[in-house]
Amino acid sequence: xxxxxxxxxxxxxxxxxxxxxxxxxxxxxxxxxxxxxxxxxxxxxxxxxxxxxxxxxxxxxxxxxxxxxxxxxxxxxxxxxxxxxxxxxxxxxxxxxxxxxxxxxxxxxxxxxxxxxxxxxxxxxxxxxxxxxxxxxxxxxxxxxxxxxxxxxxxxxxxxxxxxxxxxxxxxxxxxxxxxxxxxxxxxxxxxxxxxxxxxxxxxxxxxxxxxxxxxxxxxxxxxxxxxxxxxxxxxxxxxxxxxxxxxxxxxxxxxxxxxxxxxxxxxxxxxxxxxxxxxxxxxxxxxxxxxxxxxxxxxxxxxxxxxxxxxxxxxxxxxxxxxxxxxxxxxxxxxxxxxxxxxxx
Amino acid sequence: xxxxxxxxxxxxxxxxxxxxxxxxxxxxxxxxxxxxxxxxxxxxxxxxxxxxxxxxxxxxxxxxxxxxxxxxxxxxxxxxxxxxxxxxxxxxxxxxxxxxxxxxxxxxxxxxxxxxxxxxxxxxxxxxxxxxxxxxxxxxxxxxxxxxxxxxxxxxxxxxxxxxxxxxxxxxxxxxxxxxxxxxxxxxxxxxxxxxxxxxxxxxxxxxxxxxxxxxxxxxxxxxxxxxxxxxxxxxxxxxxxxxxxxxxxxxxxxxxxxxxxxxxxxxxxxxxxxxxxxxxxxxxxxxxxxxxxxxxxxxxxxxxxxxxxxxxxxxxxxxxxxxxxxxxxxxxxxxxxxxxxxxxx
Numbered sequence: 001x002x003x004x005x006x007x008x009x010x011x012x013x014x015x016x017x018x019x020x021x022x023x024x025x026x027x028x029x030x031x032x033x034x035x036x037x038x039x040x041x042x043x044x045x046x047x048x049x050x051x052x053x054x055x056x057x058x059x060x061x062x063x064x065x066x067x068x069x070x071x072x073x074x075x076x077x078x079x080x081x082x083x084x085x086x087x088x089x090x091x092x093x094x095x096x097x098x099x100x101x102x103x104x105x106x107x108x109x110x111x112x113x114x115x116x117x118x119x120x121x122x123x124x125x126x127x128x129x130x131x132x133x134x135x136x137x138x139x140x141x142x143x144x145x146x147x148x149x150x151x152x153x154x155x156x157x158x159x160x161x162x163x164x165x166x167x168x169x170x171x172x173x174x175x176x177x178x179x180x181x182x183x184x185x186x187x188x189x190x191x192x193x194x195x196x197x198x199x200x201x202x203x204x205x206x207x208x209x210x211x212x213x214x215x216x217x218x219x220x221x222x223x224x225x226x227x228x229x230x231x232x233x234x235x236x237x238x239x240x241x242x243x244x245x246x247x248x249x250x251x252x253x254x255x256x257x258x259x260x261x262x263x264x265x266x267x268x269x270x271x272x273x274x275x276x277x278x279x280x281x282x283x284x285x286x287x288x289x290x291x292x293x294x295x296x297x298x299x300x301x302x303x304x305x306x307x308x309x310x311x312x313x314x315x316x317x318x319x320x321x322x323x324x325x326x327x328x329x330x331x332x333x334x335x336x337x338x339x340x341x342x343x344x345x346x
Numbered sequence: 347x348x349x350x351x352x353x354x355x356x357x358x359x360x361x362x363x364x365x366x367x368x369x370x371x372x373x374x375x376x377x378x379x380x381x382x383x384x385x386x387x388x389x390x391x392x393x394x395x396x397x398x399x400x401x402x403x404x405x406x407x408x409x410x411x412x413x414x415x416x417x418x419x420x421x422x423x424x425x426x427x428x429x430x431x432x433x434x435x436x437x438x439x440x441x442x443x444x445x446x447x448x449x450x451x452x453x454x455x456x457x458x459x460x461x462x463x464x465x466x467x468x469x470x471x472x473x474x475x476x477x478x479x480x481x482x483x484x485x486x487x488x489x490x491x492x493x494x495x496x497x498x499x500x501x502x503x504x505x506x507x508x509x510x511x512x513x514x515x516x517x518x519x520x521x522x523x524x525x526x527x528x529x530x531x532x533x534x535x536x537x538x539x540x541x542x543x544x545x546x547x548x549x550x551x552x553x554x555x556x557x558x559x560x561x562x563x564x565x566x567x568x569x570x571x572x573x574x575x576x577x578x579x580x581x582x583x584x585x586x587x588x589x590x591x592x593x594x595x596x597x598x599x600x601x602x603x604x605x606x607x608x609x610x611x612x613x614x615x616x617x618x619x620x621x622x623x624x625x626x627x628x629x630x631x632x633x634x635x636x637x638x639x640x641x642x643x644x645x646x647x648x649x650x651x652x653x654x655x656x657x658x659x660x661x662x663x664x665x666x667x668x669x670x671x672x673x674x675x676x677x678x679x680x681x682x683x684x685x686x687x688x689x690x691x692x
Contacts, residue, residue: 021671315369316637322642325367326367328369
């Protein structure tokens, strides 16, 4: 089975590492030929929406998926003419637009903070009135790892922030008071038309400068929010008829969850599943998109996953820690860049 | 770090799958360009001792290893001129010759059955006298998976068996009465000149038609033989100044072990370590040859590893078993060929 992945970053790399033992082979659509996934398959080195690149990419694939949600619509539409593309267009479309995402969360019964679209200068006073003077202005599209965001404190000018973000369509969200950030990773497939759904342990996440720093599993709290997070992710996946892994990030405060965003793909907060779960998120995503039965998502051991950002540690120092598992992505060091992660298994 | 592996079979494939996350890149020396390891690195598709192929293979490598013990001596000698090759020449030389291996086991204090070299017709009566009328005649070199062997029962002609094996240098070994077959997998490295040694759980193995069928860990017996097996493997590794994984297969009877053979490499009876140990035999072999600290060899969960031989099962059927982990090698089905393995994790 030949699997096509749009994107050739570390998620594509870890998907291929999980899929090769299942007998899968991989092709990546990724402009950078020296991408992290290049060690594990063929790379079509064109832009994601290059017509000729897409023809070469799609040739003889059994199924296609993607490792980031900002895949051009034209790319998915082209691939769908000849191939199964999972997760499907609806999952992708909603995850690409923060306004649609918030409305969709509400439809599914998830809690969301106050928010308002900012598409023109005229929206600014309305947004301030609806949301209040403290919040976050984010681009509706293409944001990741804290990019495309401006925090608005009491007295800050929303207009200046909007200008700084290039006057692109934005969402202004109320700032959420939270005690902790958690994420739930679910996976859904249809084997013979029958949906099968599974969830990993709730993850507790800590961000530094907008980038995930650490994930702890199980959460130090227990966790009484697991059932609620699973129920909400289940509702989202069913309504999307989702196939593959889906991640929802929440702000947690007492017994309440506020849905922050979703990713229709394997997620950084699920990297611990390589060692910590019976079947990793990467293998289960591939099983799902290939129509294979899901593997057990049961926890094997407590884990702490820490991202390596900006500079590389000394390999020997990392590996001298008992039960440390090192995952490097083959990327050159650069400030703010995710270069790898370390999972400590308890 | 670029690692060269002589051989591109399933062991090379699984070594690369374990090493890529550590930031290693791989090159394989393997005549068949479509070998199982081809998905994971560059293949130099020449015979193992082709002078021009060896030059291309050795270029810019940090270290070299091998995934089978029948590497031509000329290959190792060439590589050693410019590179570290681990395990070293002594480990390889002894593992390549069943007579040297038996003598070496005795020197190290391991129990071996009666044996006698058969190099000419004149040796046949001497071998029969030393060993007895029931035994196994094996080629001294190049045997694997039961190939190059003839069982001698009471009344069988040793001479006919020797002729059938092509009159090549052989060893005639007494047949060992055993209750079970076990193997011990050890790994040894030198970090800053100081040796570090670790052992996996004792494996209990069942062979069918000379090919490993199943490995069970922990052994159903407990196992009171673990300490003895580790002590013996430790003696062997120290005397070889071994760097990398080393496996010894034993026949077990009551409280005694009879050493059958050793492999200076990762071993089929250690495939369960991918899921069943904190650090797999593949990762620890690479850590050892790269001079990195060893990872924990502690058992994570009981495992049963079953080889897939000759014909492929249906992937969906395998994966519908809870906690089944499938490892396919990308090989075309053929009678008696190892195509993959399945590990059931308890």
